[in-house]
Amino acid sequence: xxxxxxxxxxxxxxxxxxxxxxxxxxxxxxxxxxxxxxxxxxxxxxxxxxxxxxxxxxxxxxxxxxxxxxxxxxxxxxxxxxxxxxxxxxxxxxxxxxxxxxxxxxxxxxxxxxxxxxxxxxxxxxxxxxxxxxxxxxxxxxxxxxxxxxxxxxxxxxxxxxxxxxxxxxxxxxxxxxxxxxxxxxxxxxxxxxxxxxxxxxxxxxxxxxxxxxxxxxxxxxxxxxxxxxxxxxxxxxxxxxxxxxxxxxxxxxxxxxxxxxxxxxxxxxxxxxxxxxxxxxxxxxxxxxxxxxxxxxxxxxxxxxxxxxxxxxxxxxxxx
Amino acid sequence: xxxxxxxxxxxxxxxxxxxxxxxxxxxxxxxxxxxxxxxxxxxxxxxxxxxxxxxxxxxxxxxxxxxxxxxxxxxxxxxxxxxxxxxxxxxxxxxxxxxxxxxxxxxxxxxxxxxxxxxxxxxxxxxxxxxxxxxxxxxxxxxxxxxxxxxxxxxxxxxxxxxxxxxxxxxxxxxxxxxxxxxxxxxxxxxxxxxxxxxxxxxxxxxxxxxxxxxxxxxxxxxxxxxxxxxxxxxxxxxxxxxxxxxxxxxxxxxxxxxxxxxxxxxxxxxxxxxxxxxxxxxxxxxxxxxxxxxxxxxxxxxxxxxxxxxxxx
Numbered sequence: 001x002x003x004x005x006x007x008x009x010x011x012x013x014x015x016x017x018x019x020x021x022x023x024x025x026x027x028x029x030x031x032x033x034x035x036x037x038x039x040x041x042x043x044x045x046x047x048x049x050x051x052x053x054x055x056x057x058x059x060x061x062x063x064x065x066x067x068x069x070x071x072x073x074x075x076x077x078x079x080x081x082x083x084x085x086x087x088x089x090x091x092x093x094x095x096x097x098x099x100x101x102x103x104x105x106x107x108x109x110x111x112x113x114x115x116x117x118x119x120x121x122x123x124x125x126x127x128x129x130x131x132x133x134x135x136x137x138x139x140x141x142x143x144x145x146x147x148x149x150x151x152x153x154x155x156x157x158x159x160x161x162x163x164x165x166x167x168x169x170x171x172x173x174x175x176x177x178x179x180x181x182x183x184x185x186x187x188x189x190x191x192x193x194x195x196x197x198x199x200x201x202x203x204x205x206x207x208x209x210x211x212x213x214x215x216x217x218x219x220x221x222x223x224x225x226x227x228x229x230x231x232x233x234x235x236x237x238x239x240x241x242x243x244x245x246x247x248x249x250x251x252x253x254x255x256x257x258x259x260x261x262x263x264x265x266x267x268x269x270x271x272x273x274x275x276x277x278x279x280x281x282x283x284x285x286x287x288x289x290x291x292x293x294x295x296x297x298x299x300x301x302x303x304x305x306x307x308x309x310x311x312x313x314x315x316x317x318x319x320x321x
Numbered sequence: 322x323x324x325x326x327x328x329x330x331x332x333x334x335x336x337x338x339x340x341x342x343x344x345x346x347x348x349x350x351x352x353x354x355x356x357x358x359x360x361x362x363x364x365x366x367x368x369x370x371x372x373x374x375x376x377x378x379x380x381x382x383x384x385x386x387x388x389x390x391x392x393x394x395x396x397x398x399x400x401x402x403x404x405x406x407x408x409x410x411x412x413x414x415x416x417x418x419x420x421x422x423x424x425x426x427x428x429x430x431x432x433x434x435x436x437x438x439x440x441x442x443x444x445x446x447x448x449x450x451x452x453x454x455x456x457x458x459x460x461x462x463x464x465x466x467x468x469x470x471x472x473x474x475x476x477x478x479x480x481x482x483x484x485x486x487x488x489x490x491x492x493x494x495x496x497x498x499x500x501x502x503x504x505x506x507x508x509x510x511x512x513x514x515x516x517x518x519x520x521x522x523x524x525x526x527x528x529x530x531x532x533x534x535x536x537x538x539x540x541x542x543x544x545x546x547x548x549x550x551x552x553x554x555x556x557x558x559x560x561x562x563x564x565x566x567x568x569x570x571x572x573x574x575x576x577x578x579x580x581x582x583x584x585x586x587x588x589x590x591x592x593x594x595x596x597x598x599x600x601x602x603x604x605x606x607x608x609x610x611x612x613x614x615x616x617x618x619x620x621x622x623x624x625x626x627x628x629x630x631x632x633x634x635x
Contacts (some may be wrong), residue, residue, distance in 0.1 A: 006352055008428040057457040057477040059482065064449045068489040071333050084487040086479050140490075147453075171395060301438025 015085040019094060023049055030062070036094070045082065050091040062137065063091055069112050070139040095147050105258035113141045113170075116153045119175035147188060155200050156193050160211075161252050172252035175261070179247030211250035221321065267283040329539060333488035338424060340536040346387070348427060353387040356430030356609070360384070362613040364467075367618040376606075383603040390431040393604065396597035397436035398531055400423055401444055407463060410444075410453055414521075415492045416530045417454045418447035421485060423535065428484040434477070435604060441469065442477035450489045460510045464579055501548055508562040511525075521551035528589045536581060542575075546582025572634035 021034040036047040050063050070093070072083035083094040114121075115137040137152055147167040159176035176203055185190035185226070192207055194200025205211075206281070236244075243266045246256040256264070329335055340348070368374040385393075398419050405415040405598060421443040422436065422460055429439075441464075455472045482489075502519040509515045518523050523546035529535070545563075552559045567575060610616035616621075 006348075007354060007433075008425070008480060008486075011428065011486065012483040056455075058478045059446070059449065061454055064446075064489060067487050068450060070332070071488050072490050074331055086483060089479070147499055277363060 012085050015083050016087060016092075017045050018083065019045065020179050031062075045094050047102065048093040050093070051090050052085060052091055059091070067091070067093065069135040073112065078113060081241075104264060111140050112138055114138050114174050116154060116175055120156045128266045153260065156180065156190050158200060159252065160201065160204060160250055163204075170252060171257060172255040175247050175255050176252075178258075178261075179244055182244055184246060208248060208250075215249075216251040216254075229292060237269075239264070239269055242266075327615045329519045329541075331494070332492060333490060334492050335539070337488055338536060340533075341381055342533070342537065345427075345533060345536055345603055349387045349391065349520075352427070352430050353385070353390060355430040357384050358608045359611070360432050363618055365608050367610045368463060369418050369616050370621060371504075377466055380607040383606040385431060385603055385607060388602065389600045390426070392592050393428050393431055393597060394422065394601045395531065396438050396592040396594070396600075397440045399591055401440050402527075404441075408455075408460075410448065411451075412495055412527065413493060414444075414447050414451045414453050417451050417491045417494070418444040420491045420493075420535055421481065424488075425481055428486075429480075431604060432607060434454065434480070435608065438473060438477055439481065440479045441474045442448045443473050446478060446481055446489075450491075459587065460504035492540045494529060494540045494547060495523065497524060498522055498544035498548060501544060505559060505562045507546075508565060509557060509559065511557075518548060518551045518555045518557040518559070519554060521554060522547040525550050525586050528583070529586050531591075532585050532589055534585050538582060542578050545575075546579045547586060549579050550583040550586055583591065 010123070017037060019036050020039055021036045023035050024032060031048050031050045034047040034049065036045045038045055052059060053061065067081075067084060071084075077300070081093055085092050085094075107140060114135065116134060123134065134227065141148070148169065149167075154172060156179035157180045159169070159173040162173055180191050192200070192203050194203040241257075243261065243264045246264075247261060248303040249255040364377045364380055368377060370540065401418045401422065402415055418440075420437060425434075425439055425443065426436075437462075445457070445460055448460070457475065461469055461471050461474060498519065502515065503524075505515055506512060522544070526544065529543050529547060532548075538546075547560060551557075563572065563575075610618040611622070613619050
C-alpha cells in the first residue's frame with residue numbers, strides 16, 4: 001500500500017512512465033497511432049493518442065464512449081485496452097494487438113451497442129485472432145425511455161430501421177451490419193453500397209426485395225422489384241443463405257441475435273472453420289514499411305494486423321491437409 | 322443467475338472500486354496525513370518566497386481531519402443533486418456525478434482540490450458519460466450569477482478522469498430496483514401497495530447513493546435493501562418473493578447484507594450548510610498553496626494558465 005501512489009495525478013504519471021512511443025503508424029482526423037513498448041517487459045503495444053486540445057467542450061463524446069466501453073469489456077475477441085493516461089490535453093489509450101459474432105454477443109450481453117460495425121473495424125492479430133475495435137460510437141442500451149440517434153453506423157452497413165429514423169433500437173442494428181459483412185466476405189465486394197441515405201434504402205430493397213406488411217408489421221407495402229438472395233449468391237449453401245437471410249431480416253424484432261446466430265447450423269455443419277493460426281496472412285506488414293503511411297486509423301492499428309477490407313479472408317477456407 | 326453475477330464481476334466497478342468499511346477509513350486517513358504533509362511543505366516553500374510565515378501557524382491550527390474532509394465532500398455531493406435538479410438531469414446522471422466525486426476523493430484530498438470546483442467537473446463529465454451531453458456554454462449559462470466560467474469546469478476534467486482511472490461506467494441501484502419491481506408483481510397480491518413500495522424505494526436509493534454503500538455492495542443488493550426498507554413502511558410482503566428466488570443458504574448470506582443496507586440508509590444524515598461553513602473557513606487557512614491559483618507559490622510555478630478552451634472559437 002505504502003509504495004503505491006495514492007493521488008490521481010501520480011497514478012497517471014506512473015502509468016505514463018510505463019510506456020514509450022517508438023514510431024508513428026498512422027494519423028486520423030482526431031487521433032495518431034504510434035507503435036510503442038512497455039518499457040519493463042518489452043511488450044509491443046499500440047498507443048492511440050487522441051488530440052483533445054482544441055475541443056471547446058473538453059473531453060469529446062467519442063473519446064468518452066470509447067474509453068467507457070473498452071474499460072468494461074474484457075474478451076479475447078475485443079481489442080484489449082491495457083492502460084489509459086492523459087498527457088497535457090491528450091488522451092492516450094494503450095491497446096494490444098472472434099470471431100466477430102462471439103465478440104458482438106459479448107458486447108450485447110454487456111448491454112453495449114457497437115454502432116459502427118464494418119470490415120475496417122475488425123482487425124486480425126498476428127495469431128490470426130479477429131479483434132473488434134473502434135468503440136467511438138458505442139453506447140449502452142436497453143433503456144426504452146431514452147431516445148438514441150438514428151444517424152449512426154457507416155451507411156452501407158446501416159439497418160433499415162435506422163434509415164427510417166428509428167430512435168429506439170437494439171442489438172439488431174449491429175446484426176444487420178454483420179449480415180452485410182457476411183455477404184461482403186462471400187462477394188469480396190460491398191454488398192449494399194448505397195450512394196445516399198435514400199439511395200441506401202433503394203439498394204437494400206432491390207437486393208432483398210421490398211419488405212411486406214407481414215414480414216415487417218408496421219411497414220406499408222410498396223411495389224418494387226425483388227431479387228432473391230440465391231440468384232446473387234449462386235455458390236452459397238442453404239445454411240449460408242438461411243443465416244444471412246435471418247441476419248438481414250427487415251423487422252428488427254425478428255432479426256436473429258448474436259447468440260442465436262452462433263447456434264446456427266452454419267457454424268457446425270461441414271466445412272468446419274479454419275483455425276485462426278492457419279488463416280492466410282498478408283505477406284507484408286505495416287511494420288516492415290520504412291515510411292509511415294498516412295492512412296485511416298483503423299487500417300494502421302498494429303504492425304501485425306491488416307484490415308479485412310484490404311484482403312478479404314473467407315473464414316471458411318478449409319485448412320490445408 | 323450465475324451468468325449475471327459473472328457479468329458484474331467483469332465491471333470496473335467490481336474490479337477497482339470495492340472497499341470494506343475499515344479499508345475505506347484507512348485509505349481516507351492515509352490520504353489526509355499525506356495531504357497535511359504536502360500542505361506543510363508548500364507553506365514552507367511559499368514563506369521562503371514571500372517571507373510571510375504567519376500562514377504556517379494559522380494552517381497548523383486549522384488542519385482538516387478526515388471527518389472534516391468527508392463532511393465538506395458530502396455537503397457538495399448534496400449540491401450536485403441540487404444543481405442536477407435545476408438542469409433537469411435524470412437520476413442516473415445525478416448518481417454517476419455523485420459516485421465520480423466520491424471516487425475522486427479516494428485519490429485526492431480536499432486540501433489540494435476543494436470540492437466546490439470538483440463538483441461541477443464531476444457533474445459535467447457525468448452528462449457525457451450518461452448520454453446527456455450539453456455544450457459547455459449551456460452548462461455554465463445558469464451559473465453566470467456565481468461567475469463560474471467554462472474553464473472553471475473544464476480545467477478539472479483531466480484530474481478528475483485521471484483520478485477515476487478512466488473507469489467511466491458506473492452501475493446504480495435504480496435499474497435493478499425496477500427489475501425487482503417487475504419481478505415481484507407475480508408474487509405480491511396488491512399491485513398498488515407494491516407500486517407505492519417501489520416509489521418509496523427509489524427515494525431511499527436517492528439517499529443510498531450519497532453513502533459509502535456504493536463501495537461495499539453491488540447495486541442489486543442496495544436496491545433490494547431499499548425495497549425491504551420501503552416495504553416495512555408500506556406493509557408490503559416481499560419475503561415471499563425472496564424465498565421463491567433464493568435457497569436457504571443464499572438467504573443466509575443475503576439477509577445480513579440487506580440489514581446493513583437498511584441500517585446505512587436509515588442512518589444517513591445530510592450535512593447542514595452551517596456545518597459546511599465551519600469546515601470551509603478552516604479550509605481557507607489550510608489549503609495547499611501549490612494547487613491554489615491565487616497563491617504566490619502557484620503563480621511562481623505556473624506562469625500562465627495552459628488551458629485554451631475559452632479563447633478558441635470551436
